[in-house]
Amino acid sequence: MDTNQYMEMFLEESREHLDSLDDGLMTLEKDPSDLSVLNEIFRNAHTLKGMSATMGYNKIAELTHDMENILDLLRNEKIAVSEEIVDTLLKCKDAIEQMVESIGDGGPEDVVDVSEEAAKLKALVSGGSAPAPAAPAAAAPAAAPAAEPEPVGMEYSDTDRDVIKQAQDSGLRAFHISVTLTESCILKSARSYMVMNALDQLGDVIKSVPPAEDLEQEKFDHSFDVVIITDAEPKTVEEAVNAISEIDKVVVTDVADELKKIDEAAKKAAPAPAPAPAPAAKAPAKVEPKKAPAKKAPSKAATTEKKLKSGQSVRVDIEKLDTLLNLVGELVINKVRLEQIGLTHRLTELTETLEQMDRVTTDLQTVVMKVRMVPVGQVFNRFPRMVRDITKELNKDINLTIEGEETELDRTVIDEIGDPLMHLLRNSLDHGIEMPDDREAKGKPRTGEVGLIARHEGNNVVIMVTDDGAGIDPEVIRRKAVEKGMISQDEADNMSDSDAVRLIFLPGFSTSEKVTDISGRGVGMDVVRSKIESLGGHVDVETKIDEGSIFKIKLPLTLAIIQALLVKVAKEMYAIPLGSIDSTINITQEDIKTVQNKEVIVLRGQIIPIIRLGNVLNVPREDGEEDDDIFVVVVHLGERKAGIVVDHLIGQQEIVIKTLGKLLAGLKVISGATVLGDGRVALILDVSALM
Amino acid sequence: MAKAEVAPIQGEVQVVAFKLRDEEYGFDILNVKEIKGLTDITRVPFALDYIKGVINLRGSVLPVIDLKKRLGLQNTEYTADTRIVIVKSDDIEVGMIVDAVTEVITLDAEHIDASKVVDNESNRFIRGIGKENDRLIIMLNLEEIIGLQDEAK
Numbered sequence: 045m046d047t048n049q050y051m052e053m054f055l056e057e058s059r060e061h062l063d064s065l066d067d068g069l070m071t072l073e074k075d076p077s078d079l080s081v082l083n084e085i086f087r088n089a090h091t092l093k094g095m096s097a098t099m100g101y102n103k104i105a106e107l108t109h110d111m112e113n114i115l116d117l118l119r120n121e122k123i124a125v126s127e128e129i130v131d132t133l134l135k136c137k138d139a140i141e142q143m144v145e146s147i148g149d150g151g152p153e154d155v156v157d158v159s160e161e162a163a164k165l166k167a168l169v170s171g172g173s174a175p176a177p178a179a180p181a182a183a184a185p186a187a188a189p190a191a192e193p194e195p196v197g198m199e200y201s202d203t204d205r206d207v208i209k210q211a212q213d214s215g216l217r218a219f220h221i222s223v224t225l226t227e228s229c230i231l232k233s234a235r236s237y238m239v240m241n242a243l244d245q246l247g248d249v250i251k252s253v254p255p256a257e258d259l260e261q262e263k264f265d266h267s268f269d270v271v272i273i274t275d276a277e278p279k280t281v282e283e284a285v286n287a288i289s290e291i292d293k294v295v296v297t298d299v300a301d302e303l304k305k306i307d308e309a310a311k312k313a314a315p316a317p318a319p320a321p322a323p324a325a326k327a328p329a330k331v332e333p334k335k336a337p338a339k340k341a342p343s344k345a346a347t348t349e350k351k352l353k354s355g356q357s358v359r360v361d362i363e364k365l366d367t368l369l370n371l372v373g374e375l376v377i378n379k380v381r382l383e384q385i386g387l388t389h390r391l392t393e394l395t396e397t398l399e400q401m402d403r404v405t406t407d408l409q410t411v412v413m414k415v416r417m418v419p420v421g422q423v424f425n426r427f428p429r430m431v432r433d434i435t436k437e438l439n440k441d442i443n444l445t446i447e448g449e450e451t452e453l454d455r456t457v458i459d460e461i462g463d464p465l466m467h468l469l470r471n472s473l474d475h476g477i478e479m480p481d482d483r484e485a486k487g488k489p490r491t492g493e494v495g496l497i498a499r500h501e502g503n504n505v506v507i508m509v510t511d512d513g514a515g516i517d518p519e520v521i522r523r524k525a526v527e528k529g530m531i532s533q534d535e536a537d538n539m540s541d542s543d544a545v546r547l548i549f550l551p552g553f554s555t556s557e558k559v560t561d562i563s564g565r566g567v568g569m570d571v572v573r574s575k576i577e578s579l580g581g582h583v584d585v586e587t588k589i590d591e592g593s594i595f596k597i598k599l600p601l602t603l604a605i606i607q608a609l610l611v612k613v614a615k616e617m618y619a620i621p622l623g624s625i626d627s628t629i630n631i632t633q634e635d636i637k638t639v640q641n642k643e644v645i646v647l648r649g650q651i652i653p654i655i656r657l658g659n660v661l662n663v664p665r666e667d668g669e670e671d672d673d674i675f676v677v678v679v680h681l682g683e684r685k686a687g688i689v690v691d692h693l694i695g696q697q698e699i700v701i702k703t704l705g706k707l708l709a710g711l712k713v714i715s716g717a718t719v720l721g722d723g724r725v726a727l728i729l730d731v732s733a734l735m
Numbered sequence: 736m737a738k739a740e741v742a743p744i745q746g747e748v749q750v751v752a753f754k755l756r757d758e759e760y761g762f763d764i765l766n767v768k769e770i771k772g773l774t775d776i777t778r779v780p781f782a783l784d785y786i787k788g789v790i791n792l793r794g795s796v797l798p799v800i801d802l803k804k805r806l807g808l809q810n811t812e813y814t815a816d817t818r819i820v821i822v823k824s825d826d827i828e829v830g831m832i833v834d835a836v837t838e839v840i841t842l843d844a845e846h847i848d849a850s851k852v853v854d855n856e857s858n859r860f861i862r863g864i865g866k867e868n869d870r871l872i873i874m875l876n877l878e879e880i881i882g883l884q885d886e887a888k
Contacts, residue, residue, distance in 0.1 A: 370794075373794070374794045377794060616777070616778065617777075660780075661780040661781075662780055663780075664778075702795060702796040703796070704779070704789065704796060704798065705796070705797070705798055705827065705828075705829075706827055707786070707798045707827060707829060707881065708779060708782055708786065708789070708798050711779065711780075711781050711782060712781055713780065713781065714779060714780065714781070717777070717789055717796040718796075719791045719794055719796065723774075723775075723791050724775045724777065724791065725775070725777040725788075725789050725790060725791050725796055726777065727777065727779060727780075727789075
């Protein structure tokens with residue numbers, strides 16, 4: 045059979061099942077007595093087996109079959125859950141995952157050698173108990189018999205009747221099609237979709253039992269019923285459906301006849317099952333009208349018509365969402381432009397209308413942003429397994445706590461945040477948490493605690509990786525940094541402890557004394573930092589020796605539209621994201637003092653270094669342009685503050701962030717650009733790079 | 736990619752011809768997206784010297800290359816004829832500042848001399864020299880000019 049059209053579906057469903065298999069096995073390991081988990085795992089394995097067999101991937105099918113055997117023994121308590129078994133099953137799952145990915149990349153399925161795993165499984169099975177393992181797999185119809193009762197004959201609400209009547213008046217006919225899929229059919233939803241598609245081409249599908257979204261979610265047993273309005277002959281309809289594979293039976297009935305019978309039956313008040321008309325000669329009991337009238341509420345049937353064409357959810361290509369977001373961005377730019385026109389020309393009517401429009405665009409923006417939001421759990425999900433594996437490898441005892449996995453983040457951030465998080469976690473596991481004996485010696489519990497916590501903080505999402513391990517020794521960091529020539533001894537001596545610890549985020553700094561498999565693969569913390577900063581975020585660390593460390597990642601909720609303060613230096617305009625601004629102050633030249641050759645100002649008793657933006661950015665300046673009156677934008681990065689000296693403050697504005705493109709990628713200090721209301725381009729400053 | 740030989744020009748090519756100082760240059764018309772009058776260019780600090788800045792092209796931000804600077808030619812003042820030619824190579828779109836756009840002409844491949852006539856540092860930017868009657872049109876190698884592979888780092 046032509047499997048290409050199912051490929052995507054196969055891949056996605058396989059991934060889902062693999063994920064849940066992973067979860068299940070992890071839970072099982074923690075609580076081996078949990079039989080419900082076992083059932084779930086079994087179902088996953090079974091579905092995987094079925095899907096891969098249908099798609100012709102025999103390797104996966106064989107391996108899952110072996111997995112099933114052992115799972116069945118576990119399920120029936122013939123053998124006990126052991127670490128070895130879970131380990132082996134997890135390895136199998138990994139192997140399958142690799143195979144599925146390879147298939148997804150258009151490669152062959154046998155990219156990994158699974159003979160070892162298979163042998164091990166077999167050994168475990170035969171070592172486990174004598175009863176033949178073959179029997180259960182085939183017999184278990186593990187894809188839980190659908191909860192739906194046997195599909196019933198059609199009911200026709202008044203609305204349906206109206207529609208059908210109208211159709212008949214205009215010379216069309218309505219058919220009731222009852223489709224039964226073969227018992228062995230695995231991708232039932234795909235089949236039903238194909239049937240629907242085929243019917244859609246012949247005419248208008250006006251209803252189905254069960255409704256379309258249930259069909260999509262496989263909430264039906266092996267048969268379903270559809271009513272369509274068409275000008276085609278019943279024969280054509282039947283052939284069209286029969287052309288789809290894995291269809292066991294198709295029965296086409298003329299709805300007019302059915303309706304007549306229903307009415308007659310109602311009149312007689314007796315459930316006399318009239319023999320089916322010609323095409324329905326082999327009609328099974330379920331098309332008989334007698335079951336129809338009572339069972340389902342007509343109100344539901346009335347709405348079915350609408351629901352039919354749009355399911356509850358749609359999968360949308362992320363690119364389309366990006367385009368949508370861009371368009372909303374354009375709209376915002378133009379709105380701002382209009383607002384300026386309104387202000388310049390004092391057009392009250394325009395301003396008022398724009399206020400209305402402002403509400404709409406704000407809502408639109410929120411909705412689009414919401415659509416792009418994905419719970420961070422999607423990334424967190426893969427970590428328990430990783431932590432478990434690493435813990436074993438390192439012979440440590442570590443407990444991972446995950447909090448706030450429901451916190452939502454923009455899809456693009458989710459895609460990018462996985463690697464930095466993984467790196468931080470690995471660091472905590474490898475360098476943070478001590479060996480159990482060492483922990484005991486320090487008077488700490490043998491089990492180390494590692495936490496992965498996400499939560500909202502204002503307009504940001506904060507993700508923290510915490511551990512109660514050894515902490516980072518600022519002295520060690522100082523010494524290392526001096527050794528590597530990154531800072532001078534003087535600088536090191538004058539550096540506060542927390543600043544010293546932050547040195548780990550500098551490029552070329554890796555404290556790992558020995559390179560291990562877990563961390564220290566040359567990917568340093570600087571990579572973590574640059575990745576997070578490229579997402580508009582910020583990473584910081586708090587640590588105490590022997591008490592542990594907290595790595596705190598702060599990410600903006602949205603990447604696309606932010607509030608910013610526009611400032612002017614000479615003739616150039618720059619935007620500073622509002623999120624990093626503390627306050628703005630107006631000072632004179634005399635307020636600037638020098639400390640150790642660095643210019644500072646004193647703000648509410650705090651000494652703040654200042655940065656003259658014009659000098660940093662080499663802004664061309666004409667003589668005499670400098671003013672005595674200067675504006676300072678006080679920005680903060682974590683705990684640190686700095687004052688950015690600019691010539692003028694223009695005002696706060698909503699800006700749409702645009703990238704500068706590949707040609708200008710990787711520029712320091714500039715993180716992007718935006719188009720202003722007047723059509724000019726202003727660059728967005730990367731505050732963290734300035735400090 | 737950049738180092739691979741540039742595909743030889745075959746058959747007829749349509750060329751957007753433009754002026755830099757007194758010489759005439761050309762881009763393959765298939766690379767040219769549009770031609771735009773001079774607009775506000777925002778300077779980008781820390782960018783390479785031949786990148787003049789960025790412009791707003793209907794809501795998106797586009798880098799602009801000072802083509803004369805890129806080719807090592809002497810600078811001239813902008814005039815009313817100065818144009819920005821928006822070109823696209825692979826998926827990179829950039830603007831090129833030129834002194835004037837002259838016309839779109841069709842050159843026969845036979846009239847394009849692909850051997851490197853001009854021997855200096857900047858000849859890697861040149862694909863060939865087209866002859867049309869008395870005019871010489873220097874065909875430029877867009878990929879090299881955008882130079883993403885080597886210098887942009």
